[in-house]
Amino acid sequence: MKQTATFIPTLRETPADADVKSHQLLLRAGFIRQNTSGIYSFLPLGKRTLQKVENVIREEMEAVNSVEVFLPALQQAELWMETGRWYSYGDELMRLTDRNNRAFALGATHEEVITSLLRDEIKSYKKLPLNLFQIQSKFRDEKRPRFGLLRGREFLMKDAYSFHATTESLDDTYNDMMQAYTNIFTRLGLNFRAVIADSGAIGGKDNHEFMVLSDIGEDTIAYSDQSNYAANIEMAAVNVEYPVSNEAEKEIEKVATPNQKTISEVADYLNVSPEQCIKTLVFKADEDFVIVLSRGDHEINDVKVKHATGAKIVEMATPEEVLEQLGCEIGSLGPVKLKSPIRVYADHAVKSIVNGVTGANEAGFHFINATPEKDFSIDTFADLRFIQEGDASPDGEGVIKFAKGIEVGHIFKLGTTYSEPMKATFLNDQGRAMPYIMGCYGIGVSRVMAAVAEQFQDDNGFTWPDVIAPYEIHIVPVNMKDETQRELGEDLYKLLKSYRYEVLLDDRIERVGVKFADADLIGLPVRITVGKKASEGILEVKYRRTGETFEWKREELLDHLQ
Ligand code: ATP
Ligand code: MG
Ligand code: MG
Numbered sequence: 001m002k003q004t005a006t007f008i009p010t011l012r013e014t015p016a017d018a019d020v021k022s023h024q025l026l027l028r029a030g031f032i033r034q035n036t037s038g039i040y041s042f043l044p045l046g047k048r049t050l051q052k053v054e055n056v057i058r059e060e061m062e063a064v065n066s067v068e069v070f071l072p073a074l075q076q077a078e079l080w081m082e083t084g085r086w087y088s089y090g091d092e093l094m095r096l097t098d099r100n101n102r103a104f105a106l107g108a109t110h111e112e113v114i115t116s117l118l119r120d121e122i123k124s125y126k127k128l129p130l131n132l133f134q135i136q137s138k139f140r141d142e143k144r145p146r147f148g149l150l151r152g153r154e155f156l157m158k159d160a161y162s163f164h165a166t167t168e169s170l171d172d173t174y175n176d177m178m179q180a181y182t183n184i185f186t187r188l189g190l191n192f193r194a195v196i197a198d199s200g201a202i203g204g205k206d207n208h209e210f211m212v213l214s215d216i217g218e219d220t221i222a223y224s225d226q227s228n229y230a231a232n233i234e235m236a237a238v239n240v241e242y243p244v245s246n247e248a249e250k251e252i253e254k255v256a257t258p259n260q261k262t263i264s265e266v267a268d269y270l271n272v273s274p275e276q277c278i279k280t281l282v283f284k285a286d287e288d289f290v291i292v293l294s295r296g297d298h299e300i301n302d303v304k305v306k307h308a309t310g311a312k313i314v315e316m317a318t319p320e321e322v323l324e325q326l327g328c329e330i331g332s333l334g335p336v337k338l339k340s341p342i343r344v345y346a347d348h349a350v351k352s353i354v355n356g357v358t359g360a361n362e363a364g365f366h367f368i369n370a371t372p373e374k375d376f377s378i379d380t381f382a383d384l385r386f387i388q389e390g391d392a393s394p395d396g397e398g399v400i401k402f403a404k405g406i407e408v409g410h411i412f413k414l415g416t417t418y419s420e421p422m423k424a425t426f427l428n429d430q431g432r433a434m435p436y437i438m439g440c441y442g443i444g445v446s447r448v449m450a451a452v453a454e455q456f457q458d459d460n461g462f463t464w465p466d467v468i469a470p471y472e473i474h475i476v477p478v479n480m481k482d483e484t485q486r487e488l489g490e491d492l493y494k495l496l497k498s499y500r501y502e503v504l505l506d507d508r509i510e511r512v513g514v515k516f517a518d519a520d521l522i523g524l525p526v527r528i529t530v531g532k533k534a535s536e537g538i539l540e541v542k543y544r545r546t547g548e549t550f551e552w553k554r555e556e557l558l559d560h561l562q
């Protein structure tokens with residue numbers, strides 16, 4: 001591609017509203033532009049790199065027999081109602097209506113759509129397993145879109161879904177996908193770990209997150225310095241024996257859907273700041289009262305206050321009623337005393353409590369100055385606490401260290417979480433109708449691109465790894481008005497293209513300083529400078545990542561470039 005024909009609007013200054021390195025440089029090097037909060041356009045270079053990330057993912061998906069499809073982004077609300085997520089997904093789901101006032105969602109994820117698609121088609125165990133993937137824009141109305149592509153409201157995701165007749169078959173596919181993900185992130189040159197993770201809003205059982213180690217990561221990972229043990233801090237509890245029955249867990253799942261309030265709604269209602277609210281809200285569970293407090297998407301946006309009788313929701317309790325019942329006041333930051341010991345029904349509630357008590361993510365976040373046992377009893381959970389740096393690793397090997405991570409991928413064993421409510425069944429080998437056993441597997445394609453951008457750069461610009469650099473070679477004639485230089489530049493451009501190299505030719509009439517600065521900013525792996533020695537047929541070749549420079553004759557170039 002000739003630079004005069006394409007569109008690479010580079011910037012000299014660092015844009016003021018971009019606060020992480022990848023975002024700054026993606027803007028400066030002309031890869032992306034912001035349209036509005038969390039929504040971006042990919043310019044020609046950005047689009048090429050994004051597509052290369054996609055291709056690596058595609059190849060590794062196909063290698064484990066995952067097959068590409070393309071599902072609708074516009075999804076009728078009825079599907080989401082079948083699983084209850086229309087009510088439980090919350091404000092992140094972009095909702096709209098058509099001209100006939102029929103409700104729709106813009107796809108935030110596709111479990112419902114794909115399950116509904118297959119339930120009418122795959123009726124026999126003989127057609128299972130099946131593993132399908134797509135690469136498509138997802139829409140999530142993130143509360144705090146930030147860090148450029150890392151947390152967008154419209155972003156590109158690869159999502160795969162697998163369907164099985166047996167749990168053994170799901171286990172096999174899950175392992176295949178784990179391997180595929182490992183290959184993908186390795187090929188992209190990322191420094192990552194697969195960590196044990198919490199299942200969050202998608203629901204389900206076993207799951208792993210793929211975390212790129214980075215100081216700007218929003219998650220904290222606990223890992224062993226000597227073994228493969230690694231877990232999201234939300235999951236890494238020690239001394240845990242959840243004294244919670246499956247029955248009880250089910251119960252809280254049932255009450256955990258409608259009538260949720262976010263912390264900001266509760267805070268608005270109480271007319272206090274969210275921080276104030278979180279500091280003074282305490283939670284408790286007894287026979288007819290369940291409050292689940294969790295950190296949600298790493299923000300204080302997920303306080304769920306529910307008034308329940310058994311498994312049936314009666315009515316939302318107001319925070320004031322909660323506080324009155326608990327005997328504490330808004331603004332009282334001292335030790336919190338509860339009237340009765342906390343009893344919890346489900347392990348995610350336990351985690352929340354422990355989280356607050358120990359300040360695993362942020363010290364004293366939920367309970368200020370409250371000490372377990374001293375200020376209140378947490379009954380049978382007294383031994384339960386989150387893992388800390390310096391603890392022995394739960395697998396007995398090594399010591400726990402903490403690191404920050406960017407979640408680039410997430411794989412789940414869903415089991416029958418979706419197929420059961422959606423009545424998506426097949427006939428097993430005994431002729432009995434059984435719900436599909438499912439898995440789901442996501443990668444944030446655009447987030448991955450930003451994670452690589454964060455890692456591959458120096459003071460002058462990008463140092464893209466070969467696999468996803470927008471072009472392989474940048475030819476820079478120093479002076480386009482010099483006929484010898486211009487002709488040699490164009491000759492090389494044709495030559496390299498005929499050998500299937502992806503080449504960008506800087507055919508602009510610009511000062512050499514500008515050309516070099518732009519070339520460094522864009523960061524293609526190889527730069528070929530055509531300057532004064534062009535008359536002798538000599539070129540300067542510079543490798544962007546190492547800074548190594550060579551003077552080669554035109555005739556030697558192809559041999560050397562291998
Ligand atoms: P996060 O915890 O960062 O909000 P998530 O757990 O909500 O992510 P998943 O539902 O697991 O995300 O989606 C699969 C993948 O999609 C994630 O692992 C991540 O790489 C990517 N992803 C999720 N939300 C965003 C976003 N707002 N912008 C860009 N990529 C995203
Ligand atoms: Mg999220
Ligand atoms: Mg997450």
Ligand code: MG
Binds near residue numbers: 209409
């Ligand atoms: Mg996730």
